[in-house]
Amino acid sequence: MRDVLVDVQGVHKSFKLGETQVRALRGLDLQVQAGEFTAVVGASGSGKSTLLNLIGCLDEPDEGKILLGGQDISHLDDAARSRLRNRRIGFIFQSFNLVPVLSVAENVELPLLLHSEVSDADRKARVSQALVDVELAEFANQLPDRLSGGQRQRVAIARALVTRPALVLADEPTANLDSETTAKLVDLMVELNQRRGVTFLFS
Ligand code: ADP
Ligand code: MG
DSSP states (O other): OOOOEEEEEEEEEEETTTTTTEEEEEEEEEEEETEEEEEEETTTSHHHHHHHHTTTTSOOOOEEEETTEEEEOOOOOOHHHHHHHHEEEEEOOOOOOOOTOOOOHHHHGGGGOOOTTTOOHHHHHHHHHHHHHHGGGGGGEEEEEEEESSHHHHHHHHHTTOOOSSSEEEESSTSSHHHHHHHHHHHHHHHHHHHHEEEEEEO
């Protein structure tokens, strides 16, 4: 039997929208096993981003619990939350969220700068390897705005993987890309899942 990496138990989340209360998640249960490649599917507004944000510690549930590798992550303080996000979770966003004034390599390096146990040489090596993994080695010194949408999202994937997280969350990572680029990107994520054993949860 494989290990349960993510365990969402009876999670509720509502948002106040003016006078009304939007009940985005109503008692959601979900388990993701380590090594899985899982997609959450649903209409726009069905709560996919809300769920990924809760699992990624970008927000807290109103009710219920979320365990990551057995640890309850539903109500952490800011320091613990930042640490967990930087150490154990990679996040890939629909809009890429790259830093425009940093090169491709510097964007990928950014989350690793918080890992003081990784030496300078090791950090550079890991950034290079991550760029090779997403087939962008020759773009290392370019600024992101020189790249296509698909290439930018590959930079974001490299940035998510460089810290070797247990879990990669991807919120509609291909929503802004054409169908051919989407197919290639999904192939890449499947390959990284199989080759590196990275657990992916995406919408
Ligand atoms: P999806 O990602 O599946 O499109 P979301 O999780 O973004 O769905 O949204 C679920 C519901 O919660 C929607 O009705 C949305 O309008 C509402 N919602 C999400 N985030 C907020 C927020 N920060 N403030 C108010 N309403 C929100
Ligand atoms: Mg969404």
